[in-house]
Amino acid sequence: MPKPDPLTHPRANRETTLCHTLVAYEFKRSARRTIGFSIKPEGLVVSAPNWVALKAVESALQEKAVWIIQKLGDVQARHQSQLASEITWTDGVQLPYLGAPLTVQLLPPSFGRRATSALLAHAPEAAASLTLQLALSLEATPMQMRQATQRWLLKEAQSHFTQRLDYFAPQLQVNWRSMSLSNAATRWGSARVDGSIRLNWRLMHFAPPIIDYVVAHELSHLREMNHSPRFWATVHSVMPDYAARRQQLKDSSVPRWS
Numbered sequence: 001m002p003k004p005d006p007l008t009h010p011r012a013n014r015e016t017t018l019c020h021t022l023v024a025y026e027f028k029r030s031a032r033r034t035i036g037f038s039i040k041p042e043g044l045v046v047s048a049p050n051w052v053a054l055k056a057v058e059s060a061l062q063e064k065a066v067w068i069i070q071k072l073g074d075v076q077a078r079h080q081s082q083l084a085s086e087i088t089w090t091d092g093v094q095l096p097y098l099g100a101p102l103t104v105q106l107l108p109p110s111f112g113r114r115a116t117s118a119l120l121a122h123a124p125e126a127a128a129s130l131t132l133q134l135a136l137s138l139e140a141t142p143m144q145m146r147q148a149t150q151r152w153l154l155k156e157a158q159s160h161f162t163q164r165l166d167y168f169a170p171q172l173q174v175n176w177r178s179m180s181l182s183n184a185a186t187r188w189g190s191a192r193v194d195g196s197i198r199l200n201w202r203l204m205h206f207a208p209p210i211i212d213y214v215v216a217h218e219l220s221h222l223r224e225m226n227h228s229p230r231f232w233a234t235v236h237s238v239m240p241d242y243a244a245r246r247q248q249l250k251d252s253s254v255p256r257w258s
Contacts, residue, residue: 007072009043016058018065023072027057035060039071041186078253086256089142089149095255097130097153098160099207104149106140107133120152146257157181157201164215165197171238174222188214188249191221205254213245 012024025044035057038045048057061068087095091106107119119133134140134148158181165176177195190198197218203211216239224231235242 007043007076009045012043014046016061018061019069021069023068037061037064037068039068039075041075043075044068044072087146089145091138093145095149096205097132097156098204099210100130103129103131104145105131105133106136106138106145108137109135150257153204154181154201157199157204160204160211161199161215164212165219168212168216168219168238172216172219172223172234174219176219176222189218191218191225193222193225195222202254202257206249206252209245210249210252213239213242213249216242217246 007021008024009026011026014027015022015024017023023044025046026042028045028047029050030047032047032049034049035052036047037060038047046057046061087093089104091104093104094101095104096102119135120130132149132152134145134152136144136148140148158179161179161181165179169176175195176197179197179199182189182198182200184200188200188203199214199218203214216235220231220234223234232242239245
């Protein structure tokens with residue numbers, strides 16, 4: 001189902017004209033000290049202190065107008081890109097795996113393995129060509145293909161993320177206690193002070209350097225539970241080019257699972 005236009009927030013309670021464009025946004029009052037702007041997939045959210053007049057909020061919006069319209073446009077473009085990359089679950093469909101194309105192929109059990117539900121194969125003629133062979137009938141439904149592929153990808157994510165956590169943790173001098181897979185729509189990872197890490201399994205669509213950035217980012221939170229200069233210095237200590245990888249993550253999109 002298509003998402004609403006990001007220029008009109010579904011919970012909009014105020015609207016304004018920014019750069020000759022009508023923007024309906026969600027407005028919240030809170031105990032915060034300053035006016036804040038947040039661009040989310042649903043649209044613009046504006047938070048303001050209880051004591052700030054609406055006139056001051058409007059002035060702040062006009063000052064940030066160019067930035068807001070640009071970011072809302074970026075969100076809309078990203079959504080259109082995701083729609084264009086929606087996976088059609090048929091025999092031979094391709095999707096990115098660790099940044100490289102992966103072909104999903106149906107391999108009926110009578111011609112393959114009965115005990116193994118999914119197997120990653122390297123095509124002999126091209127070392128970089130990967131095929132995921134699913135032990136499913138050629139009449140398998142799109143849902144069956146999707147579920148089988150996702151089960152395999154979740155196992156791969158568990159293994160890959162664990163290896164990368166073990167690689168970066170000693171360098172950052174931190175200890176992680178547990179890792180779980182996330183299915184969040186807009187968040188790639190999170191960390192808690194108790195050492196538990198959550199990583200989005202969809203990261204497996206990205207190239208390893210981007211995954212490593214998210215892993216290092218979350219592990220760095222075990223030293224700095226914020227995004228202060230000290231936090232970014234911590235990330236930089238193990239990944240000097242983190243800013244470029246971070247930008248790649250922002251600019252990239254993953255296939256739309258349906």
